[in-house]
């Protein structure tokens with residue numbers, strides 16, 4: 416029954432917390448691969464965690480993706496004095512407009528009366544543009560805010576799914592295959608043991624920056640993502656995981 420299910424999740428949460436060395440794990444019922452509402456449930460729990468974390472005027476950096484878009488959709492105006500500043504974690508990574516971090520940051524701010532700043536950078540960035548764009552005053556200012564973020568919230572994807580969604584070049588696909596990439600987050604691709612195989616060149620948060628950020632929340636569910644979640648969390652840069660039952664069970668029982 417319901418109570419049993421909740422208690423069952425507690426055990427599972429503790430188990431995953433210990434295995435993946437996390438501070439907090441939250442599991443919602445179902446499988447977001449199969450039922451769309453599960454993704455919104457993940458979103459609801461992610462919003463709750465954000466409320467628990469934030470004090471008055473903090474900065475939240477976030478990635479794009481359909482999961483983060485669902486988090487935004489679950490946000491509601493609150494009477495609290497919390498007025499977060501939402502910023503994209505990194506520059507464009509080849510997502511459709513509605514799934515871009517810029518769009519999601521603006522949407523979140525609108526829904527909970529927060530503020531937002533956008534990063535206007537071309538996508539993808541050439542080496543040359545990269546070096547000149549980080550010197551642009553407007554970009555520099557937002558980059559500074561991003562690096563000072565109090566909370567980072569991000570999705571995790573399956574490596575090849577993400578590479579195809581981003582229409583990665585043949586060379587990149589080959590690099591991912593040779594390096595046996597399993598997961599993707601923030602535009603970084605990782606192998607089974609959490610080593611970086613490839614990274615999309617753009618401005619904003621670099622993986623190293625995450626270690627100085629107080630709370631890094633990963634939101635990812637669906638049985639098909641279990642292997643990716645495991646791979647990404649192996650490099651230990653996120654301390655909170657919000658996932659669903661199907662991914663959680665696969666994380667423990669194997670995939």
Ligand code: BG6
Nearest residue numbers: 479480481482570571572600601
């Ligand atoms: C991307 C993020 O936009 O979305 C990644 O940059 C993340 O960090 C990916 O892995 C996940 O997408 P989705 O649609 O599976 O939530």
